[in-house]
Amino acid sequence: MKARSVHPDNKHEAIILTPLQDITTIDRWLWALLLGLIGLGGYAYVRQLTLGMGVTGMNRPVYWGVYIxxxxxxxxxxHSGTFISAILRLAGAEWRKPLTRAAEAITLFSLPFGVASIVVDMGRPERLLNVISHGRFQSPLLWDFTAVSLYLCSxxxxxxxxxxPDIALCRDRLTDVPAWQHRMYEILALGWQGRPEQFHRLERVLDGMAIFLAMLVVTVHTVVSWVFGMTIQPGWHTALIGPFFLLGAIFSGTAAVVIALAILRRVYxxxxxxxxxxFNSLRKLLIVFTLGWLYMMVSEFLTIFYGNIPEEMEVFWQKFTGDFTWLFWAMTILVFVVPLLIFIFRGKDSIGWMVTASVLINVGMWLERFVVIVPTETRPRLLYELVQGTYRPTWVEAVITVSMFAGMFLLYAVFTRFFPIVPVWETAEEPGAEVPPVTRRRRRFGVRR
Amino acid sequence: MTIGELIGAFFTTPGPGGVVVILVLGLAGAIYVLLTRWILQGGQAEEGTMRRLR
Amino acid sequence: MPRWSMVIDLDKCVACQGCSIACRMENNTPIVSPSEAALGRSMLWNDVFPLRAEEEGAIASAKARFLTRPCMHCEDPPCVKVCPVGATYQDDEGLVRQNYTRCIGCRFCTVACPYGVRYFNWYEPAWEDGLDQHLNPDRVEGRGVLEGPAVRPKGVVEKCTFCIHRLHKARARAEAEGRDFRPDEYVPACVQTCTGKARFFGDLDDANSTVSLLAQSRRAFRLLNEAGTHPKVIYLHEG
Incomplete structure (x- = not known):
């Protein structure tokens, strides 16, 4: 028996489902190109595996570089997706609804590459399971391992x-797609029938999980930062590193949502x-985050500067006037100065400017991560007088990085061709309370036909 | 062994960390499976009665 | 149970780097090419560093000063704290050891060590001109354990062990001769070879050992004492 379902009415349904119905030649070329890039990355990684980590630019004392x-x-x-869909869900921000899935998809498709980065960085990746069989919970890496895998699974x-509900919609509406694709919808829909009680329970579970995910967002990125914060290296060993990383994460994530939305809107x-x-709502959020980022920067560097502890100052000057001058100031301009100006003076009602600013923010945030991690290593505590490190990434690191971004884009692009990227059931008509009582839901969705 | 030593050993011995990882993930996985089933079963009882009435 | 410690008298050190070479031969540390060394990838478990000339007013000190640096074998080692798998650990005698078969190569310990004593195998170790025919055959081996001078695979971390294999051998000898092991029966290779006799080794828990006595000296200091690592390598100031 083929399961069929009741679906809430949505006047945009046809438009939202259009991208799923025919995969264009451009799509195929794009996928091929991305796959090619991933292949290149695979080649670089095989080289690194067979020859050794020496093919990267990492050295002593810069033991962690681009991969980390x-x-x-x-x-x-x-953190984009979880922020948009979980935290804004709790806050009852109705405007988030159309973009939840686009944002969550970023979460889903970037997390695996975060995990993969760690594996790529390991000298003996085949011993990864030692972390399970011999895991020591004192090591912050174990906290990371636990938090990130829980986050991924959640x-x-x-x-x-x-x-x-939208997979069920695809199952019922898209009857002319290839057989395997239809079969996939059938399996994944788990026999969803769209009964009012099912919708009701779904909302309840999503609300509950939103609370849990909001806590996980904070935990995960704080724990990521603690990998650095728990050492006694100058520049890392600060209590601010957790909140700073967290804010940066939500910041770059939200900017990424802007980019994804603009592309989806245009292409589909x-x-x-x-x-x-x-975009205007996101603009307001981003202004807050930009200013928050400045606040964190000032708190961090002013504290270091006034403390004037010699080993901290070595790292401080590395950033402000030393080997990382260009990167540091480029980061400040890309993350803060230009985006803030754009948001305030040009961003309103202008998608082009919003995307420009968001791209700059993401480039800048990548630099920010780099500038937090590497300068400290070039001037470690004792060695700053003895050995001074430098770091120049090699093509292997560059290619693997590019291939990871390509992988993320590929997953995203393919996903949007097989599943509706705008949640059809959540954006259904009759705007009302977030979770209406069951009776009202019944009226909205009707009884089973 | 005092309680302090026991807590210390939990953190410093190789092994318990892995157990924690497995427990956390296993528990989360089990809860998620149960929640999904609970959602899908929503309204099933009701429908059963209706069918019987018919 | 002894608590192994090393004292280095900087007054006697002539910076001949004999300790570095002895360590290399004893522990089979691989030799890297000059270009790799320029990248900072040379492996010297025991390194000798020139210190920056101190300036007092307008006059820079004319005297060259050096610091030789093995692993500090800290009482409270930051590297052990962060190891996710227990590949690096502290044994009952306070030695900070490294198990090559367990190490996953995450390099958290290398980053956490404030002394930079930990080295990573960027490539498969290599020796030229038949040097690999003259490797030290000693090793500390057990089930899932490989330590000491045993040749390391690529992708793992290694470090100074205070010549742990020598300790094992000395213990075995004492046992074979049916007597108790005495802490003065063993010294690491760098201590044995030191040209200026600047290095001393022994049991810090024995009040009459050389290291205990020297540790009382007014010249005694420890590197980065403020880092809370409690190093068991004790230096004696120059002059």
């Missing part, structure tokens, strides 16, 4: 559950379901 930067960046990017579930003609107002 990517790790922090990807995990940060992943966001997959959160994402999947909120996708469930979703102008009506992703209205301009969304």
């Amino acid at each position: 930067t990517n790790f922090v960046f990807f995990i940060g990017l992943a 966001s997959v579930v959160f994402f999947y559950l909120s996708l469930l 003609h979703l102008e009506e379901s992703l209205p301009l107002g969304l």
